[in-house]
Each structure stands twice: as structure tokens, then as C-alpha cells.
Amino acid sequence: MSYVDEVLERVKAKNASEPEFLQAVEEVLESLRPVIEANEEKYRKEALLERITEPDRQLKFRVPWVDDKGQVQVNTGYRVQFNNSIGPYKGGLRLHPSVNIGIIKFLGFEQVFKNSLTGLPIGGGKGGSDFDPKGKSDREVMAFCQSFMTELCKYIGADVDVPAGDIGTGAREIGYMFGQYKRIRGMYEGVLTGKGLTYGGSLARTEATGYGLLYITEELMKCHGESMEGKTVVVSGAGNVAIYAIQKAQQMGAKVVTCSDSTGWIYDPEGIDVALLKEVKEVKRARLTEYAAARKSAEYHEGRGVWQIKCDIALPCATQNELLIDDAKQLVANGCKAVCEGANMPTTLDATKYLQDNGVWFICGKASNAGGVATSALEMSQNSERLSWTFEEVDAKLKQIMVNIYHNIDDAAKRYNMEGNYVAGANIAGFEKVAEAMLAQGVC
Known part of the structure; x- marks a missing residue:
């Protein structure tokens, strides 16, 4: 039995009542197989996978x-x-x-x-x-x-x-x-991090995850000869990530036509009104029914259903396992070109595989929603230096980080002959740095 299979068996036995954790571990370790196989003897001796999953x-x-x-x-x-x-x-x-x-x-x-x-x-x-x-x-x-x-x-x-x-x-x-x-x-x-601006918070932190998602999506499109201009985008969620993803997508010339919350979803063919969405969600902390009541072009639907709307780009920004296999089939049937995750693991494993197998460019959340934590780390830097950077300075650093992430995961996938598999690329690029640090620091 391979080292990866041994560790997967052990993790499943020890964490049988934790399906989300098992799903995350399986997704990562399966895509790391070529890296592990190339270093199997060394990693097994150091129990690296056991240590990294505990x-x-x-x-x-x-x-x-x-x-x-x-x-x-x-x-x-x-x-x-x-x-x-x-x-x-x-x-x-x-x-x-x-x-x-x-x-x-x-x-x-x-x-x-x-x-x-x-x-x-x-x-x-x-x-x-x-x-x-x-x-x-x-x-x-x-x-x-x-x-x-x-x-x-x-x-x-x-x-x-x-x-x-x-x-x-x-x-x-x-x-x-x-x-x-x-x-x-x-x-x-x-x-x-995420503090108020008067006591050590960073400008652009509120916008960071949503903006970062669009910076990596834009780079993905650009590297495939496309642009955001004129594209139709569907977004799930109506929280912080979704709101600022919608805002940045529209600044890039795309039209975002959906958003959702825990009870229902909005379809607005004229494009989501970000100011109204902010008022409903950030000021009133109300349901999306209030958005629909205030905007004639908007349709409100109970339950879930944003993925049935025809689009070029889909951005799941709500919660884990919200994009299922039937949703993936609907997106493919409607000609969707790219899916980039704004939430943590919002796409199930079978849906992810279906999208990849059908030529949809797919970037997983550990790469595409890293803008939030990246800007949190920039907030930590400002706190350590007792400085405050301008919005433009933070935003420029955020954009460069997201562009770098795209090229790092693209390069990692190519190195292991998996060009276009950005899930594997993200897991490999993230793993290699952590593994090297763990091995350098001894058994700890």
C-alpha cells in the first residue's frame, strides 16, 4: 500500500465523525500523490503526512x-x-x-x-x-x-x-x-486582525477577500486570452466576501446577476446594485427579500438555485459544500468557463472533478480566497511597525500577492505534468513550503 493510502486510512479511522475534515484531507493528499511518490521513503521515515494531518x-x-x-x-x-x-x-x-x-x-x-x-x-x-x-x-x-x-x-x-x-x-x-x-x-x-481603523486595523481589509478573488480570476482569464469585460458572473452568498467580489467584478466591466443568503437568492438581470445590497445586509442586517422589494428588476427565489443561471464565471462565496454535482452539470451545460471559490471548500469533490473533466477552469479556495488572510498578514506587519498604509498601498500589495499565487499554482501543476489542474497546483505549492520548513525544524 502506498504511503498516501496508509495515511488516508489512518486519518479516516481516527476522525470518522468529521466528514468535512476527511473531505479536505482526501482532496489534498490525493492531489499530492506525485510529490509524495517522488519523496516517499524520506517522507515516510519522517512521518510527514501523519504530522501534517494532525x-x-x-x-x-x-x-x-x-x-x-x-x-x-x-x-x-x-x-x-x-x-x-x-x-x-x-x-x-x-x-x-x-x-x-x-x-x-x-x-x-x-x-x-x-x-x-x-x-x-x-x-x-x-x-x-x-x-x-x-x-x-x-x-x-x-x-x-x-x-x-x-x-x-x-x-x-x-x-x-x-x-x-x-x-x-x-x-x-x-x-x-x-x-x-x-x-x-x-x-x-x-x-x-480585522480590527477597526481607529485601533490598528488595515485599510482594504474589509474588501480583501472579495477583491483578491477577482484579482486571481482576472489573471486566470488574461492567461487564457480572455478578459472580465462583458462577462456574466453568478455569485452565491451576500456576506462580506460576496459583496466585495460583486463590487470588484463590476468595476472590471463584468455583470453580476445573482447573490444569495441562507433562505433564498436574487436574480437581477440588470446587475446587482451593490449600494442597495450593502444597505440591506450591512446596515439593516436583513434578508434578501428586502433587496427584491426595493428593486423592480430583481426576482427573489426561496431555497437555492444561483447555479442554474447562465453565466461565463461562477464564484461560490457562501459556505462549504454549496456547489453540488448537479450544479456543476448545470454550469457546464450553460457554457460556464471558470469557477473560482470565494468560500472555503464550497464545491464538493465530485462536482470539482466534473468541472475539471469538462474543461472548466477551476481554482480552489485555498488559492482564490487567500486575499483575506494575506491582507490580515499585512495588517500584522503594520501593527508591528506602528504604521498605517494607504488603501492604494494595501490594494496594490494584495493584487500582486494574488497574481503571484496564480502563477505559482500554475507552475506547480506544470512541474508535475498536470497543466491546468489548479487544485493540484495549489496543494503542491502550499505543501512544498510547509514540508520543507517541517523537515528543517526536526521532529516537533
């Missing part, structure tokens, strides 16, 4: 807090510090009812390779809680965030582990957490 540590803790009625509520908090071979642990905090240890482990594992691809010195980690900020008052969100950070602060620091935002964790939540960290530790340091 987190350095997993933290699970109780988060008690008091709601506005005086009732004590209890949630579960998590932080998985996966791998710090190339820098401090770095990765977001997800606040959503679906959060469990398997999801946090899958996100942390993906983060190791994503952060490696940025070219910046940051390791991989992830955290969060099954707390749902939707429908909660500011005081309730503050009470939860303060309780969450009271425990988490024992394990993080500017040179140890630097969390950021993720689904459900925006500037409000980061602010409350930062205040509590500062209060308990008595230190003012860049321990969190």
Missing part, C-alpha cells in the same frame, strides 16, 4: 454568557492550532450554529496551505463557536465575545496565534474581543 493542538471550552432577559446561555468555543512551521497560527473565528470540531479542523487544515500560498510568514489555525450572532442585541454579542475571549486569551498572542474574522465575526465582534483581550492581558498588541 493538529498541533485542539482547544474546546465552555462559553457562558447572560442574555437580555437575564438568562444564562452556554455555547462551546473552539480553537485548533494546526501548524506553525512557517509562522504564528493564523485563521478566522467562525460564529455559526453549524460550528463543530470537524468543521474547525477542516478550516484549519485548509488554512495551513492557503497561508503558505500567500508567501507570507503565517501558519494555519481556525476557531469559533456554535453561537449565532443573528438576532442578538449588541449587548448580547458583547457578553458572548467577552466570555469567549476570557478563555481564548490564554492561548493567543501577536507572535503565537493571531485570529481574525470569519462567518458571523465582523468588525463589531472583533472589537469586543480585542477590548477584552487588552483588559485581561494588559497588552496592546496586534493579536487580532
Whole structure:
């Protein structure tokens, strides 16, 4: 049995109740086969794959807090510090009812390779809680965030582990957490990214994941003799990533005709009105029904369905496993040329394979949504230097990072005779740097 198959069997046996984590590990290790086979004896002796698929540590803790009625509520908090071979642990905090240890482990594992691809010195980690900020008052969100950070602060620091935002964790939540960290530790340091501009945040951080997604998509199109101008784009999601992906795509001359949330989706053949979408989602924190009510050209549909709309480019920006095999077949039938992931692992393995087998250019999230964490690392740099760069400076650095990522994953795929397989290219390029660092540092 090959080394890859041995490790996959072992990981499946140890983590049988964590399907998202197993999916992420299988996708990465399968695409790394040629790299592993070329170094099998060395990697096996060093147990490299066993070490890279096992987190350095997993933290699970109780988060008690008091709601506005005086009732004590209890949630579960998590932080998985996966791998710090190339820098401090770095990765977001997800606040959503679906959060469990398997999801946090899958996100942390993906983060190791994503952060490696940025070219910046940051390791991989992830955290969060099954707390749902939707429908909660500011005081309730503050009470939860303060309780969450009271425990988490024992394990993080500017040179140890630097969390950021993720689904459900925006500037409000980061602010409350930062205040509590500062209060308990008595230190003012860049321990969190995604902070407000008045206390160490970076310009362009809010836009970074969505903008970065479009910078790599634009480079992909350009290298295939195409441009964004005049293209029809479908986007899923209506959160931070989706909003700024829509904004940047339209600035590039494309027309974005869909967005979605957890209850339904919008089709707007005249193009999504970004200002209205921001008002509905960022100001009112309302459902997309309000967007449809305010815009005559928009149609609102319950459930899911953005992938049935004819498009040139599809950008899944919502959550994991949202683009299924039937959606992939619909996209191919409608002539879609490119799928670039704005979310973490939004495309199932069979859907990914179908898209690749049918000639769709496909870039996975660990490459295409790396703009957020890249700009978080730029925020860390500014905090360390006690400087603040302009929006244009950060945006230019972000664009260069995303263009570099495209060419690095393209080159890696070509080196192993898999030209055009950007999933394999991303996994190989991310893995090689981490593996080299792990081997150089000995058994640790």
C-alpha cells in the first residue's frame, strides 16, 4: 500500500465523525500523490503526512454568557492550532450554529496551505463557536465575545496565534474581543486582525477577500486570452466576501446577476446594485427579500438555485459544500468557463472533478480566497511597525500577492505534468513550503 493510502486510512479511522475534515484531507493528499511518490521513503521515515494531518493542538471550552432577559446561555468555543512551521497560527473565528470540531479542523487544515500560498510568514489555525450572532442585541454579542475571549486569551498572542474574522465575526465582534483581550492581558498588541481603523486595523481589509478573488480570476482569464469585460458572473452568498467580489467584478466591466443568503437568492438581470445590497445586509442586517422589494428588476427565489443561471464565471462565496454535482452539470451545460471559490471548500469533490473533466477552469479556495488572510498578514506587519498604509498601498500589495499565487499554482501543476489542474497546483505549492520548513525544524 502506498504511503498516501496508509495515511488516508489512518486519518479516516481516527476522525470518522468529521466528514468535512476527511473531505479536505482526501482532496489534498490525493492531489499530492506525485510529490509524495517522488519523496516517499524520506517522507515516510519522517512521518510527514501523519504530522501534517494532525493538529498541533485542539482547544474546546465552555462559553457562558447572560442574555437580555437575564438568562444564562452556554455555547462551546473552539480553537485548533494546526501548524506553525512557517509562522504564528493564523485563521478566522467562525460564529455559526453549524460550528463543530470537524468543521474547525477542516478550516484549519485548509488554512495551513492557503497561508503558505500567500508567501507570507503565517501558519494555519481556525476557531469559533456554535453561537449565532443573528438576532442578538449588541449587548448580547458583547457578553458572548467577552466570555469567549476570557478563555481564548490564554492561548493567543501577536507572535503565537493571531485570529481574525470569519462567518458571523465582523468588525463589531472583533472589537469586543480585542477590548477584552487588552483588559485581561494588559497588552496592546496586534493579536487580532480585522480590527477597526481607529485601533490598528488595515485599510482594504474589509474588501480583501472579495477583491483578491477577482484579482486571481482576472489573471486566470488574461492567461487564457480572455478578459472580465462583458462577462456574466453568478455569485452565491451576500456576506462580506460576496459583496466585495460583486463590487470588484463590476468595476472590471463584468455583470453580476445573482447573490444569495441562507433562505433564498436574487436574480437581477440588470446587475446587482451593490449600494442597495450593502444597505440591506450591512446596515439593516436583513434578508434578501428586502433587496427584491426595493428593486423592480430583481426576482427573489426561496431555497437555492444561483447555479442554474447562465453565466461565463461562477464564484461560490457562501459556505462549504454549496456547489453540488448537479450544479456543476448545470454550469457546464450553460457554457460556464471558470469557477473560482470565494468560500472555503464550497464545491464538493465530485462536482470539482466534473468541472475539471469538462474543461472548466477551476481554482480552489485555498488559492482564490487567500486575499483575506494575506491582507490580515499585512495588517500584522503594520501593527508591528506602528504604521498605517494607504488603501492604494494595501490594494496594490494584495493584487500582486494574488497574481503571484496564480502563477505559482500554475507552475506547480506544470512541474508535475498536470497543466491546468489548479487544485493540484495549489496543494503542491502550499505543501512544498510547509514540508520543507517541517523537515528543517526536526521532529516537533
